[in-house]
Amino acid sequence: MSVRVVARIRPLLKQELDKDTIVTAESPAGNDAAPTVIRMPNPKNENEFFSFQFSSVYEQEATQQQLFDGEVSPTVKHLFKGIDVQIFAYGVTGTGKTHTMRGGKSLADRGVIPRLLSNIYRRCRKVEKDTAGATQVEVALSYYEIYCDRVYDLFEPPEKRTPSGLPIRDNGGKTVVVGLTEKPCTSLKEFEHLYDQANINRSTSSTKLNAHSSRSHAILCVKITQTTEDTVRVSRASAIDLAGSEDNRRTENNKERLVESSAINKSLFVLAQCVEAISKKQSRIPYRESKMTRILSLGQNNGLTIMILNLAPVRSYHLDTLSSLNFANRTKKIEVAEIENEPMQRVKPLAATASIGGANIARQPLRALTAAAHNTTLQDKENEKKKPGSKPVKAFSVYSDARKTTTSRPSAIPAQNQGIRRAGETHKRAADSTLVPRPMKTSRTGEGAARFQEPGLSKESIEALIAQRIDEKLAEKALQDAAASAPALSSDLQKRLDELEHRIDAQEEDGKAQGLQFLLMAKQHQVRGEEASALRMYQLAAPFFPGNEKLKTKMRTLEDRIRTKKELASAMPLPTTSSLMAPLKAQSKPAKARAVYRDDSEDEDFVAAADPDESYASDGSFDYRPKAARKPKKTAKKLPIFRDTAEVSDLSAAGPDCQQTPRTTHLLKIINSRDVNQIKALKGVGNKKADAIVNCLVEMEAAEVHDLESLAMLKGVGGRTVENMRVGLTVAYDF
C-alpha cells in the first residue's frame, strides 16, 4: 500500500490575520463529506486555484483527539499483529509539527506521541488479559535526534555527547543507530517522565518564525515485544518530528542558527530528492546523502507509513506551502510493503550479537520460520495440498548443513532455556522421507528444537554456526544491493568520489566535513547533469571554504550556464512547460533540438550537445566525459498543430496582443487550475485522465501550460483529446 498522507492546517496564530488566510480544506464533491482536498491560489495568479487531494484533511478547528482517532489509533492493532508503524510530521518551520506530535501538557492538547503510548499500554493490558497472562508484552523506548547530521541519544544528557554523535549502520536491511539507549518502560506515567526529561535534551531555539523552533529531527522508537511460551514477536512504532525547512531570507537567523538551518534544509532537500527519485522509479535513490533519509528509509521500510503534512493557512507561507504540497503529492505515491514481523522461536540472545551494538542493539532477529505467505512459493503450497498432514514447507533453511537424524535424541538444552521447544514436542523426519532432497517447511514448529538437540554439537558451536550463516547471508545481500544500486559511473570517477567520501569520514571531527559533504553532493549532482541542484550544493558548501577561488569560478560557470539555458529556452517557440513535460511524456525528440529546452534532470546532454568543451576540466577531481554511444533515439513524433479557425472572429475581437481564442484561454485556465473536478468535466476526460493531468501539473510545480501544443504533450493527453476538450467547451460557457 502507499504512504498515507494527511494534511493538517494549523489555526491562525495571534499575530496572523483572518484576511490573510489562503489555504482552505474542501470536500471533493463540494458536499458535507469530510474534507480531503487542500485548495490554495496560484502564487503567480491569485484568480486561479490549485487543489491537492490527500487521504484526509484536518481543518484549523480539528482537535488533537480527532487527528489521533482518525489516523493513528487504527494503526495500533496492526502494530500488535507485528506490523511496524512509522508516523512522521513534515512541514515548514512554525506550521505545527511539534504541536501535532508532542502537543501540550493538558489532556486535550496531548499530541500523537503521548496518545499513541497511552493506547499501546491499554492494548498491552488487553492482550495480557485476553490470553490469561500467556502473552507478556514489554515496551521499550529509544529516543534520539539528528542535529546537524549527527545522531544524539536524547536519553543521555548533552554533556555526555561525543561531538561526532552516534554512528549508524545498515543491519540486515534496516538502519540502526549503534549504542543507543533502550529503556524498558512499563507505564504511561513512566513514559511521560522519560519523555519530558528527554525533550529537555532536544535542540530547540527561538527563531523569528517560531519561538520554540526544533533545530533537529527527533525520532522516538517504541519497541513492543510480545512473548508467549514458544515465540517472541517484535514490532516497532516510530514517531518522527522532523525539523521544518526555513527560508533564511525570512528567518534573519544568526550564524549558529544558519548552520543548523543549512543542515535542516540540506536533509529535507535530500528527502525531496529521494521522493522524486522513487516516484520517477530511478535506480539510484540518494538515501545515503543524509542521516535523516537513511533512518527514515521512506519506501524501503515495510509496514505502515503515515505522513502528517503540517500547513500554515496564511499568505506569508505561500511559496513554502506550495512546495510542501508538491512534496506531499509525490510522497503519497510511494508504495510500502505491509509485511508483518514474524514471530521467532524463543532462544537465548546469541553471544555473537553483542559485538554489533552493545547491550542495547540486538542482532536482526532470526526470522521466524513459521508459515509466512510471502515466504512460500506456489510449488510449496501445491506440495502442502498433495500431502495432507505432511509438514509444511519452508522457503529456506538456516541449518541446512546440520546432520540429519532418524531418531529423536535426548535434549541437550539446559533446563533454564525455556524458550526452546521441549524434546517431547519434537518431530522425527526419516532420512529418506524426502521426494526432493531436503524438503522445505514453512514451519519450524518442533523442528527447530530437534536440531538444537544434535549430539556432538555444543550449544556454542550451534550459535556460532548460526551467526556465521547469518553473516554470510547479510554480506551476500549487501553485495547484491550495492551492485543493484551502483550508478553507472566510470571507475576513475567512482574512485574520486570514494576518495572524497573517505576524506569526509577522516575529517568527521573537523568543521570542514560538512562542507566536503556539500561538495560531494554537488559533484554527484553535476555528474548526473543536475546543474541547478549542483549549484545549490556548491552554494551551501561555499561558507566552509571562504576565499576559495576555484569554487567561486565553478559556481559562476554553473550560474552562467543555467542562465544561458534559460534564455535559450525562452527564445524557443515552445514554452518552458514543454520542457518540463518532455520527460513526463514518453515522446522523444531529436537530441539536439531537445537539448535547448529540457529541464535539469537531463541537462548533462545539454552540456554535451550545446557546449561540448565547457568542462569540468577546471575541476581536478573530475574526469568528465559526455555519455558515449547512446541508444539510437526514435524519430520525433510530430506535435499536433491546433488552429482555432472557427474562432478567428473571437481572436480578432480579443485584441491584437491576444494569441489565443477565448475558448483556448478558458480551456487552459481550467487545466492550470489543477482542479480535478473541473478537468474531469471537460469533454472526453474521465477520472483517470483528469488524475493523470493533475499529476503532470503537480510535477511541473509552479509552471503552467501556455498553449494547446503543450497541453497535448501532457501524459495521457493527445491531439484528439485536446480537440475534444476544446470543442466541448463551446456549449459549456458563454463567450
Ligand SMILES: Nc1ncnc2c1ncn2[C@@H]1O[C@H](COP(=O)(O)OP(=O)(O)OP(=O)(O)O)[C@@H](O)[C@H]1O
Ligand atoms: N493545531 C494547533 N492548535 C493550536 N496551536 C497550534 C497548532 N499547531 C501549531 N500551533 C502553534 O503554532 C506554533 C508553531 O507550532 P510548532 O512549534 O509545533 O511548529 P513546528 O512546525 O514544529 O516548527 P519548527 O519546525 O520550527 O519546530 C506554536 O505556538 C504552536 O502552539
